[in-house]
Structures are given as C-alpha cells and as structure tokens.
Amino acid sequence: MAGKPGKESQLLSQRQLQELSARYQQMQSQAEALSQQVNMLQITIRDVETALTTVVALKDETAGKETLVPIGFGSFVNAKLTNPDKIIVGIGAGVSVEKNVDDAKSLLDNRKEELTKYHEKLNENLTKFVQELQNIQAIMQQQAQLHQMQQGQQPQQPMRAG
Amino acid sequence: MSSELPPQIQNQIAQLQQIQQQAQAIAVQKNQVEVTLKETELAFEELDKLDVDAVVYRAVGDLMIKTDRDKTKETLQEKKDTIGLRLQTLARQEERIQKRFTQLQEQLKQAVGTPDVQ
Structure with missing residues (x-):
C-alpha cells in the first residue's frame, strides 16, 4: 500500500480499506492540530515583530517624552517616558529582565529567528501531511472506480429496457 | 460482527475505554507539566547569564x-x-495505568478467544 496510487490496480480488502480510512481520519485531525499550531506561531512571531519595532523606534527618544500606554480595547492613559534606554523583556515563567536597548533587541531577534525556524519546520510537516492525505484520497478514489468496474463486469447489472 | 456481546465482555470493553481516557488525560497533563518545566529551566538559564545586580521583575x-x-x-x-516531583508522580501514574490497560486487554483477548482481534 506504500507505493504510488497510480500503478496499483488490485482491489483492496474490506479490512485494508477500513484501515486506510481510519488512517486518513487520524492524519486529518493531526493535520488540523498542526495547522492550528502554525497559526498560533504566526501570531507569536507578529507579536515579537511588534516588540522589535517598538524597541527600535524608542531608541532615538529621550526621557520625558509624552506617550500613551494602552490599557486595552483601544484605550490609553497618558504617560511620560522615564527610561527609554531600558527595556523589560519577559524570559518566561513569569520572570522579566531589564535590558538595555541593544541587548533587548538581540534577544528579541534571536527569539524571532527561533520561532521562524520552528514555523518553517511545522509548515513543512504540514505540507507532508497534506500530501499524504491526498495520496490516500487518490487510492480511495481509485478503489471506488475499480469496485464499480468489477461490479459492471458481473452479469447482475440490471438490463435497461430500450 | 453484529451479534450481541456477552454483558461481561461489554463491561470489560467499557472499562478498557475508560482506562484509555484516563491514560489520555494523564498524557495531556504530563505534557503541560513538561512544557512548564522546560520554560522554567530556560528562564533559570537566562537568569544565570545576568550580572548579580541585574534588575529583574516577577509577575504577580x-x-x-x-x-x-x-x-x-x-x-x-x-x-x-516542585514541577519535577509532579512530573515524576504523573509518570508513575502513567506507567500504572498503562499496565492496567495491557492487563485488561489480555483478559479481554482471552475472553473473546480470538488472539488476533484487536
């Protein structure tokens, strides 16, 4: 069953077909989970990019600059920059660390790179899954055709009145 | 295939399914705990790289x-x-439930009498 769908022309047994169908369903749900993960990663990557843009933009600002701090739902409070040269970066487990702009930038850059690599890897996996799903689909279609043909050869086909 | 199964075997199948669900729940929990542990370890390593007088914030x-x-x-x-201990507990639970699953599966196979039925 591992071969190409095109050259295999014998009928699979009922059991083999069931196995194939079960495999298809399993792979489909795996592919869905994978696709969700890919989307989440995409969002995270965009989040890192936002942080990076802000860090870079703040680099040239001086202390005392007026700014607005988001409090959610498109709303803001007024604030003044006190330490534009210090960035506080989350390192996971509820811990954040104060870094200077260059260190913060390189940390975020690294994070972005890692995430992008992972994203690519997952995307590759997803493509493989989709290909395999298509393969199985092709086999199943071919089986359906074979089945029909075999039934057509049998004399039990109803005669059609002219 | 569609013949009625004896109640005893139906019961065993139900138990097997229940155990399988439990095993899945534990696997999910274990996975979550593993992720948290990994995250904590990474944060710890990151802290290790800092100077002693670095400014650190904790989320409350x-x-x-x-x-x-x-x-x-x-x-x-x-x-x-703490998380490491929790992970150990979960691993032990997983092992125990896996054993129980195999055991029940064997019993069921014998009860059904056909060794190659899955």
Whole structure:
C-alpha cells in the first residue's frame, strides 16, 4: 500500500480499506492540530515583530517624552517616558529582565529567528501531511472506480429496457 | 460482527475505554507539566547569564514586582523542584495505568478467544 496510487490496480480488502480510512481520519485531525499550531506561531512571531519595532523606534527618544500606554480595547492613559534606554523583556515563567536597548533587541531577534525556524519546520510537516492525505484520497478514489468496474463486469447489472 | 456481546465482555470493553481516557488525560497533563518545566529551566538559564545586580521583575497577577536575580533564581529553583516531583508522580501514574490497560486487554483477548482481534 506504500507505493504510488497510480500503478496499483488490485482491489483492496474490506479490512485494508477500513484501515486506510481510519488512517486518513487520524492524519486529518493531526493535520488540523498542526495547522492550528502554525497559526498560533504566526501570531507569536507578529507579536515579537511588534516588540522589535517598538524597541527600535524608542531608541532615538529621550526621557520625558509624552506617550500613551494602552490599557486595552483601544484605550490609553497618558504617560511620560522615564527610561527609554531600558527595556523589560519577559524570559518566561513569569520572570522579566531589564535590558538595555541593544541587548533587548538581540534577544528579541534571536527569539524571532527561533520561532521562524520552528514555523518553517511545522509548515513543512504540514505540507507532508497534506500530501499524504491526498495520496490516500487518490487510492480511495481509485478503489471506488475499480469496485464499480468489477461490479459492471458481473452479469447482475440490471438490463435497461430500450 | 453484529451479534450481541456477552454483558461481561461489554463491561470489560467499557472499562478498557475508560482506562484509555484516563491514560489520555494523564498524557495531556504530563505534557503541560513538561512544557512548564522546560520554560522554567530556560528562564533559570537566562537568569544565570545576568550580572548579580541585574534588575529583574516577577509577575504577580497583572503587576510586575521588582526583585533581584538571586532571589528569583531561588524561586525558580523551588518551582523547578516542585514541577519535577509532579512530573515524576504523573509518570508513575502513567506507567500504572498503562499496565492496567495491557492487563485488561489480555483478559479481554482471552475472553473473546480470538488472539488476533484487536
């Protein structure tokens, strides 16, 4: 069953077909989970990019600059920059660390790179899954055709009145 | 195939399914705990790279409270230990439930009498 769908022309047994169908369903749900993960990663990557843009933009600002701090739902409070040269970066487990702009930038850059690599890897996996799903689909279609043909050869086909 | 199964075997199948669900629930939990442990370890490593007088904040709900590196390292070490223990417990549970599953599966196979039925 591992071969190409095109050259295999014998009928699979009922059991083999069931196995194939079960495999298809399993792979489909795996592919869905994978696709969700890919989307989440995409969002995270965009989040890192936002942080990076802000860090870079703040680099040239001086202390005392007026700014607005988001409090959610498109709303803001007024604030003044006190330490534009210090960035506080989350390192996971509820811990954040104060870094200077260059260190913060390189940390975020690294994070972005890692995430992008992972994203690519997952995307590759997803493509493989989709290909395999298509393969199985092709086999199943071919089986359906074979089945029909075999039934057509049998004399039990109803005669059609002219 | 469609013949009625004896109640005893139906019962065993139900038990097997229940155990399978339990095993899945534990696997999910274990996975979550593993992720948390990994995250804590990474944060700990990151702290290790800092100077002793680095400014560190700990999230308390929505607030960030200023602390220092060593205090945070201590907290994270404790957290690592606790999570590690929890992971061990879950691993043991998983093993136990796996054994129970195999055992029941064997019983069921024997009861059904056909060794190659899955």
